[in-house]
Amino acid sequence: MAVHAAEEDFEEFVVLRSQSLLRTAFLLCGGDRGAAEDLLQEVLERMFVRWRRIKGPPEPYARAALANASANRWRRRSRKPEADWELAGTPSVCGHEEQVVDQDAVLRALAELPPKMRAVLVLRYFDDLTELQTAAALGCGVGTVKSQTSRGLARMRELVVEVTR
Amino acid sequence: MNGIGAAMRDAAEGVDVRAGFTGDVLRGGRRRQVRRRNGIALALAAVVGVLGFGAGMAMRDVPPVSDERLLAATKGDLADDREVLLTATVAWRAELTPSWTRDRGVTELRGEPHVYWASTTPVGDAAVVMQEGKVREQWRTLVGLVARDPADGFPKVVGTTNPEDPTAGTESFQFGPGDRTFLVVDPGIPVYASPNATRNPAGVVRRTWHEVPVVDGVGVWTAPDGVAPSTVRLVTSIGPPISDIPAERLLTTRPASAYLRSGVHAKRNGAPAYDTRMWNNTSRKQLRVGPDGPAPSPDSDLFQALEDAHMTDIGPPGNTGTWCVYGTSGTGGGLLVGEYADGDEPSTLFALLFRADGTLDRVQRGPAVDFGSPLPVRVRLPDGQGWVVASSQYLGIAYRTSDPGDWQEAQTGSQAALLPDAAVQVRVGSGTGEVVVDLPR
Structure with a gap:
C-alpha cells in the first residue's frame, strides 16, 4: 500500500499547491494562461512518476522544475513566439483601469525577457527565493543569479516604460 | 523597479486552476x-x-x-x-x-x-x-x-x-x-x-x-x-x-x-434501473376494493407468488411497487393487484386470485402500468370477475357500461375500485377535474 499512500500524498499536494504553482507558471510564461496550465500539468505529471524519489519538500522542486521547463520550452519554440503580443498580457481579473494597465505592462515586460532572466526574477520576487535557492533551482551559480537579477530589473524598467508610454 | 514582487502578485492574482485539473494530472501521470x-x-x-534466461525465470x-x-x-x-x-x-x-x-x-x-x-x-x-x-x-x-x-x-x-x-x-x-x-x-x-x-x-x-x-x-x-x-x-x-x-x-x-x-x-447486467413507470406516488399504499368478505393480506408477497408461478426472470430481483389493491372478488375469493418490473421490461401489473379458503388460485399477468394515464391501473380479471382500476392522483371513481350511458359511482372518495366486467369507461376525479378513461376490450 506504500504506492497508494504516495499517490494520495501526491494528490493532496496537487490539490493544495496547484493554484500557487499555476501563478508561478503564469508569470514564467509571460502571462499566457493556457501555456501556464500546460506547463504545470506537464511538470506535475513528471513529478507523479518520480514522486517517491523526490527528496525534500516537493514545492521547491516543483518551482524549480517549472522554471527550468519554461526556459527549455522557450528554447524549443524560440523561432516562433507562442503568445501573441496583444493577447499575452490579458489579465484574468478585472479591476481598476490603472491596475489593469499596470498588470498588463508587467506581464508584457516579463514576456519580453529572455526565459532564464524571467525565471530568475519570478523565483526571486514572486516566489521569494533567496539568491542561493534560486541558483540551486536553476542549476547555475549565485553570481549568475545576481547578474541576471540586476540586468533583468533594469530591462523590466525599460520595458514597462515602453509599454505604458 | 521597486515593488516588482507586488506587481507580479497583482498580475497573477485570480489565476486559478481549471475544474478537473487534479484528475487530469493524475491520469496523465x-x-x-x-x-x-x-x-x-x-x-x-x-x-x-540476450542473456539466455528462460521466460519462467523468477525475478521476484x-x-x-x-x-x-x-x-x-x-x-x-x-x-x-x-x-x-x-x-x-x-x-x-x-x-x-x-x-x-x-x-x-x-x-x-x-x-x-x-x-x-x-x-x-x-x-x-x-x-x-x-x-x-x-x-x-x-x-x-x-x-x-x-x-x-x-x-x-x-x-x-x-x-x-x-x-x-x-x-x-x-x-x-x-x-x-x-x-x-x-x-x-x-x-x-x-x-x-x-x-x-x-x-x-x-x-x-x-x-x-x-x-x-x-x-x-x-x-x-x-x-x-x-x-x-x-x-x-x-x-x-x-x-x-x-x-x-x-x-x-x-x-x-x-x-x-x-x-x-x-x-x-455502474449497474450490473440484469439489475433494473430505477423505473419511472412505477406507480409509486400515491399517498395511500393499500387500497381496499370489492364487497365485504375474505381478503388476502395487503402485505402478501407478490414477488414470491410471481416467482412460484415462474413469472420472474432469473437475475437480480426486480422492483415491486410500494402499493397494492386488495379485497374480495365477486365470487367470494380474494384478490390482490400490484406491479413488478423485471429486468429491462416495463413495470407490469399482476393480479393474484385467491380461493375462499385463502389459498392462491392463480396468478394473472396484466398490461404494463400506464404511468402517464390518470388511471394507470386497469386490470381485467378472468372469468368475468370484473376490472380492478386505480388512480394515483384522483379521488372518486365512477363507471358506465355504455357510451353514452349513466355513470355509476363505484367508490366515492377512493382511488381504487372493482368494477363490473361490462364497464367500458371510467371517470375519475370530481367537478371540473373529471377525466374519462376508456377500458380496452
Whole structure:
C-alpha cells in the first residue's frame, strides 16, 4: 500500500499547491494562461512518476522544475513566439483601469525577457527565493543569479516604460 | 523597479486552476508511469533474452498464496506473448488506485499481479489478471479483465471483481464492442448462457441455454446479433438449467463500458434501473376494493407468488411497487393487484386470485402500468370477475357500461375500485377535474 499512500500524498499536494504553482507558471510564461496550465500539468505529471524519489519538500522542486521547463520550452519554440503580443498580457481579473494597465505592462515586460532572466526574477520576487535557492533551482551559480537579477530589473524598467508610454 | 514582487502578485492574482485539473494530472501521470514501466520492462525483457534466461525465470520472491491459480503458469494462446503479459500487468497496476482499493475494502495488496490467462478472443486480445488483496483481514484473490476499450482501442482493465459487493463477486465479465462478449473464469462446474427470456401467453418465463465451452480455464461467449446484452444471463449448472435456477448460480457481469465510464457503482447486467413507470406516488399504499368478505393480506408477497408461478426472470430481483389493491372478488375469493418490473421490461401489473379458503388460485399477468394515464391501473380479471382500476392522483371513481350511458359511482372518495366486467369507461376525479378513461376490450 506504500504506492497508494504516495499517490494520495501526491494528490493532496496537487490539490493544495496547484493554484500557487499555476501563478508561478503564469508569470514564467509571460502571462499566457493556457501555456501556464500546460506547463504545470506537464511538470506535475513528471513529478507523479518520480514522486517517491523526490527528496525534500516537493514545492521547491516543483518551482524549480517549472522554471527550468519554461526556459527549455522557450528554447524549443524560440523561432516562433507562442503568445501573441496583444493577447499575452490579458489579465484574468478585472479591476481598476490603472491596475489593469499596470498588470498588463508587467506581464508584457516579463514576456519580453529572455526565459532564464524571467525565471530568475519570478523565483526571486514572486516566489521569494533567496539568491542561493534560486541558483540551486536553476542549476547555475549565485553570481549568475545576481547578474541576471540586476540586468533583468533594469530591462523590466525599460520595458514597462515602453509599454505604458 | 521597486515593488516588482507586488506587481507580479497583482498580475497573477485570480489565476486559478481549471475544474478537473487534479484528475487530469493524475491520469496523465499514470499514463506516463505506464509508458515508463513499459519501456523499462521491455528493456529488461530484452536483456533477459540476450542473456539466455528462460521466460519462467523468477525475478521476484513469491509470497505464500492461498489461491493456487496465482502460482499456475499463464494459460491461453498468448501465454508466451511477453508484450501482452506486460501490458496486462501494467494496466492492472495502473488501475489499482487508492480509490479502487478503498471502494472494494482492500487494505493491502500482496505479491505481484499474475496473468492467469491471455488469449485472442472474437473482440481482440484479452487477459485475466489476479492478485491477492486483504479484505477484512482475509486474503482474497482480486480478479480483473484487461481488454481493448472499443472507444479508443487501448488495452485497459475493463472489469474487476469486488469483494465488498456480494452481487459482484463472480469472476465474470462483459466487454468488447457493445459489451456483447462475456467471459467467465472457470468456476469448476459447467457454465450456460441464455441470450434472452421469452414469455408464453400466460406470462411464464422461458429461456434456452447453451453451454459455454471452457478452454484453458476461461469461457468466452458472444451474444447473437439482435440480442440486447442486458438480457443475457450466465449461470453455473451441472446440466442444462430447466427452471427454478437458484440465484446463487447466476454469474453477474458489469458492462465494460459502464465500468470504464462510471466506475464501481455502474449497474450490473440484469439489475433494473430505477423505473419511472412505477406507480409509486400515491399517498395511500393499500387500497381496499370489492364487497365485504375474505381478503388476502395487503402485505402478501407478490414477488414470491410471481416467482412460484415462474413469472420472474432469473437475475437480480426486480422492483415491486410500494402499493397494492386488495379485497374480495365477486365470487367470494380474494384478490390482490400490484406491479413488478423485471429486468429491462416495463413495470407490469399482476393480479393474484385467491380461493375462499385463502389459498392462491392463480396468478394473472396484466398490461404494463400506464404511468402517464390518470388511471394507470386497469386490470381485467378472468372469468368475468370484473376490472380492478386505480388512480394515483384522483379521488372518486365512477363507471358506465355504455357510451353514452349513466355513470355509476363505484367508490366515492377512493382511488381504487372493482368494477363490473361490462364497464367500458371510467371517470375519475370530481367537478371540473373529471377525466374519462376508456377500458380496452
